[in-house]
Amino acid sequence: MRIRPTAVVLALALATLAGCGDDAEPTSSGTETGRQQASRSSNNVPTEETQEGVAPAPSTVTSAPGLASSGPGQVTVPVYFVGSTPQGKRLFREFQRVSGDDPLLAAADAMTAGDALDPDYGTLFPGGSFASVTEEPGAIVVEVADDGWSTRAAGMSRREARLAAQQLVYTVQGVAQSRLPVRVEAGGEPVPLFGIDTAGGLRNAGPDGVLAFVNVTTPEQGATVGSPLVASGVANSFEANVPWEIRDGSGAVVKRGFTTAEGWGNKLYPWRTKINVSKLPAGDYTFVAMTDDPSGGEGGGPTEDSKDVTIG
Known part of the structure; x- marks a missing residue:
């Protein structure tokens, strides 16, 4: 596990715009809610119900006055990576500290390299980097170093090509805090990007078509935490229920509960919870947030996002 300095949480994100071609909308069936799932205790695992206040929804563009400072010469930026979900590959957001000299290019470099803190995340870009990324009147302009990304890489599907384009769009728009089209x-x-025409500018697709249905913002990968453990993120989960678990080094669940997001059904909504971990022995654990799965696994199972932490 690669551990880096803790990032500062930003309230960023992107509003729903045009959908992405052949990505299907999620469906749910059954009647059991996350509250009912969380209340079922097995092996004497403690259960807990918490509902705390949440930060402004990161699925809407806000008038935030710029990127948060993270230290001398640094800012914290959102970078979008690719991870596996029951719906296939989707985008997960991770906040990283980069040089404030050129945060747009620094974020794009981390994205193309797949340089994520979370080892579950990767990239669809087959190596290389952009020459420059600049915000200009009416557009964010991304300059390629050569024509290596003009056509799809070997083995890249059309859907992966579109998702790679969205990985770029969500990242640079998040850093710029603007929904400007990306050229x-x-x-x-x-020039085309993986065979996709960019002359008219790439726009961000609807979040339900490209983003994972649950994403953990805090705790961050590799963080050392105390009690209460404060967890937050975004989700689009059945009836806004967001179950969570804490697992020990063997993968056994030592604590579980749920929280409630601000909404559900059409985009990702913020959730936040505080968890009393004072009775857990100090050591390494994994915090897991997931979507509610009323189908009992028949629909592919819940989407999960996990972070390895140390309880001190």
């Missing part, structure tokens, strides 16, 4: 250029002229 990919070479020598000042528009």
